[in-house]
Amino acid sequence: MNRTTRRSTRRLRKQLTSRDAPPFMLVVNDRHSGELLEAVGRLLFRYRSELAPIALGLWTGLAGIILHATHPGAWPWILLGSLVASGAVLKGWLLRRLDRVEERVYAAATTSAAGGWLASATALGVSRLPLPWLLLTGTAAAGVPWWTHRRRRARVTVDRTIRAWPEVAESIGLMGSQIVSATVDAWGWRARVSLRRGQTVADAVSRVPAIESGLGTRRGAVRVTPDETRADRFALRVLARDPHAEPVVWTGPSAVSICDPIELGVYEDASPVRVSFLRRHALIGGIAGSGKSGVLNVILANLAACPDVVLWGIDLKGGMELRPWAACLDRLATTAQEAADLLRDGVGVLDGRAGALSHRGLRVWEPSTLEPALVIVVDEYAELAEEAQDALGYADSIARRGRAVAVTLLAATQRPTQQAMGKKAVRSQMDVRLCLRVRERRDVDLVLGQGMLAAGWAAHALDAPGKFLLSAPEANTPQHARAYLITDAEVSATAGRYGPTRTPLDALSQSATQPPEDPGEDADVIDAELVEAADEVTAEAGPETALLQALNDAPLDGRSVADLMRVTGMGRTWVYGRLQEYAAAGRVVQVSRGRWRSRRERGTEATMTG
Numbered sequence: 001m002n003r004t005t006r007r008s009t010r011r012l013r014k015q016l017t018s019r020d021a022p023p024f025m026l027v028v029n030d031r032h033s034g035e036l037l038e039a040v041g042r043l044l045f046r047y048r049s050e051l052a053p054i055a056l057g058l059w060t061g062l063a064g065i066i067l068h069a070t071h072p073g074a075w076p077w078i079l080l081g082s083l084v085a086s087g088a089v090l091k092g093w094l095l096r097r098l099d100r101v102e103e104r105v106y107a108a109a110t111t112s113a114a115g116g117w118l119a120s121a122t123a124l125g126v127s128r129l130p131l132p133w134l135l136l137t138g139t140a141a142a143g144v145p146w147w148t149h150r151r152r153r154a155r156v157t158v159d160r161t162i163r164a165w166p167e168v169a170e171s172i173g174l175m176g177s178q179i180v181s182a183t184v185d186a187w188g189w190r191a192r193v194s195l196r197r198g199q200t201v202a203d204a205v206s207r208v209p210a211i212e213s214g215l216g217t218r219r220g221a222v223r224v225t226p227d228e229t230r231a232d233r234f235a236l237r238v239l240a241r242d243p244h245a246e247p248v249v250w251t252g253p254s255a256v257s258i259c260d261p262i263e264l265g266v267y268e269d270a271s272p273v274r275v276s277f278l279r280r281h282a283l284i285g286g287i288a289g290s291g292k293s294g295v296l297n298v299i300l301a302n303l304a305a306c307p308d309v310v311l312w313g314i315d316l317k318g319g320m321e322l323r324p325w326a327a328c329l330d331r332l333a334t335t336a337q338e339a340a341d342l343l344r345d346g347v348g349v350l351d352g353r354a355g356a357l358s359h360r361g362l363r364v365w366e367p368s369t370l371e372p373a374l375v376i377v378v379d380e381y382a383e384l385a386e387e388a389q390d391a392l393g394y395a396d397s398i399a400r401r402g403r404a405v406a407v408t409l410l411a412a413t414q415r416p417t418q419q420a421m422g423k424k425a426v427r428s429q430m431d432v433r434l435c436l437r438v439r440e441r442r443d444v445d446l447v448l449g450q451g452m453l454a455a456g457w458a459a460h461a462l463d464a465p466g467k468f469l470l471s472a473p474e475a476n477t478p479q480h481a482r483a484y485l486i487t488d489a490e491v492s493a494t495a496g497r498y499g500p501t502r503t504p505l506d507a508l509s510q511s512a513t514q515p516p517e518d519p520g521e522d523a524d525v526i527d528a529e530l531v532e533a534a535d536e537v538t539a540e541a542g543p544e545t546a547l548l549q550a551l552n553d554a555p556l557d558g559r560s561v562a563d564l565m566r567v568t569g570m571g572r573t574w575v576y577g578r579l580q581e582y583a584a585a586g587r588v589v590q591v592s593r594g595r596w597r598s599r600r601e602r603g604t605e606a607t608m609t610g
């Protein structure tokens with residue numbers, strides 16, 4: 001109480017107690033009593049949900065008094081009506097929005113209990129013992145589940161928030177915005193908010209901490225995502241609890257082909273995070289300990305289960321991260337030189353396939369078990385830039401030209417700066433970007449691309465390992481996700497399970513990784529006549545006809561690739577390209593490693609023509 005108030009209180013007291021003071025009169029101020037009633041009314045309305053069980057008890061009691069006085073014989077009908085209503089609620093014909101069994105059972109039990117009491121009170125009178133006590137204890141018993149029910153409480157919170165939104169919006173700088181619709185879900189509630197003309201979703205994104213403060217939520221509870229259909233709307237999600245508070249257990253590979261999307265984890269609404277890695281390069285970024293290796297493990301565990309993929313790995317941390325997958329990796333490079341060789345061979349495969357595709361008149365390599373995709377996994381790409389500069393040129397080439405021929409990169413790094421990625425275009429070629437927690441806000445744009453932070457991709461606010469944001473053609477909103485957690489034991493079990501049955505690289509791609517060599521080295525001793533005849537054919541009809549003839553004339557144990565190179569005068573990749581094409585068409589068979597002949601059926605010689 002301040003000094004002025006104290007002084008006026010003293011004066012008032014003096015006036016009231018002095019002898020010449022006017023007689024004290026209690027004046028009922030109508031205006032104030034009206035305000036009081038209004039305030040009580042407002043309070044009752046505000047807490048109407050909490051007061052519902054008490055109101056129901058009071059109405060039932062009142063109905064009992066009236067019915068006993070007017071229709072005491074109606075009790076059988078009341079009983080029957082309440083039983084029918086309970087059955088209808090249980091069946092879901094009444095109160096349809098109660099979509100859970102527990103909720104329907106509660107509503108049915110309350111209806112039949114209230115009906116039973118009302119029937120008894122109608123017949124016997126409300127005051128007949130133990131009816132008053134039953135009404136009191138019944139109201140309390142029905143009230144407990146009601147008051148503690150999470151969904152009801154959440155619904156009430158949403159209701160109040162919608163009403164308070166104009167005030168909140170004004171104080172957080174989104175004046176004029178309105179909540180258009182709101183729903184309660186398992187973890188909190190979500191709403192669609194319309195913005196005042198001229199405001200954008202970027203304004204809402206930049207005010208997320210203010211929205212959290214305005215709504216009185218915990219930090220990190222609010223998500224703002226653009227509405228794809230309207231620039232003047234956004235989706236607001238408030239998470240009362242963090243759905244990703246606990247690690248998400250991995251349940252096994254979700255893909256059996258590189259053409260299938262891979263399930264990486266779950267979004268906050270419990271829907272799975274699925275993304276395709278077919279003909280796409282991928283970048284995984286995040287600080288140390290954010291869970292990059294964990295995400296790589298999920299991807300590798302899925303790709304290991306796909307027989308139409310060959311996996312190569314580069315791990316310049318001495319193989320620490322990728323060695324557990326060694327059984328499933330066709331190649332693993334752990335030194336700078338090995339990494340450069342591996343990427344150079346990757347470019348070789350790419351070129352070999354590109355040549356074969358152009359010969360077949362096709363544009364893309366369709367992965368199959370005979371002609372698998374090649375995925376090159378690079379753990380900590382920055383090490384590559386530091387230690388194996390030569391390798392960066394090859395990586396760049398693969399990033400730019402590898403998609404069509406299904407030779408792709410999957411790179412993980414802490415900060416994909418220009419320096420860490422090499423001064424090449426690798427980062428800009430990454431179609432799938434997965435951002436775990438980053439240290440600085442600007443790192444969001446480094447991993448996900450320019451402008452993503454401003455668009456609401458707040459990866460700097462992710463607060464646990466394995467939490468991530470995914471940007472891919474099929475994931476274009478900043479939805480928070482958590483990757484499955486694969487334990488070390490699961491990694492070794494998965495590698496052990498799929499390792500022995502991994503598909504080898506196709507012969508054409510293999511040949512493209514080998515240095516050009518003299519075909520004479522492993523050539524068979526073939527008669528001079530054949531070579532001479534082949535030379536003639538080659539000169540007249542071209543190398544393909546010579547190849548077909550040599551395959552037709554091949555002995556039962558086939559002809560070596562070196563011979564085929566000699567008779568056609570063409571390189572290894574060209575020969576393998578044709579052989580693979582004929583093999584896919586069922587026209588030639590690989591008799592043993594590196595030996596081929598045309599297919600012969602039922603002992604007859606099936607000759608091939610071009």
Ligand SMILES: Nc1ncnc2c1ncn2[C@@H]1O[C@H](COP(=O)(O)OP(=O)(O)OP(=O)(O)O)[C@@H](O)[C@H]1O
Nearest residue numbers: 247287288289290291292293294465466483484485
């Ligand atoms: N999806 C996940 N769910 C829960 N915990 C996880 C998840 N992924 C990783 N972790 C935890 O975080 C720790 C660090 O993960 P991880 O080694 O994958 O991080 P990293 O980013 O690869 O780190 P570094 O850059 O140092 O290699 C792990 O030991 C694991 O306990």
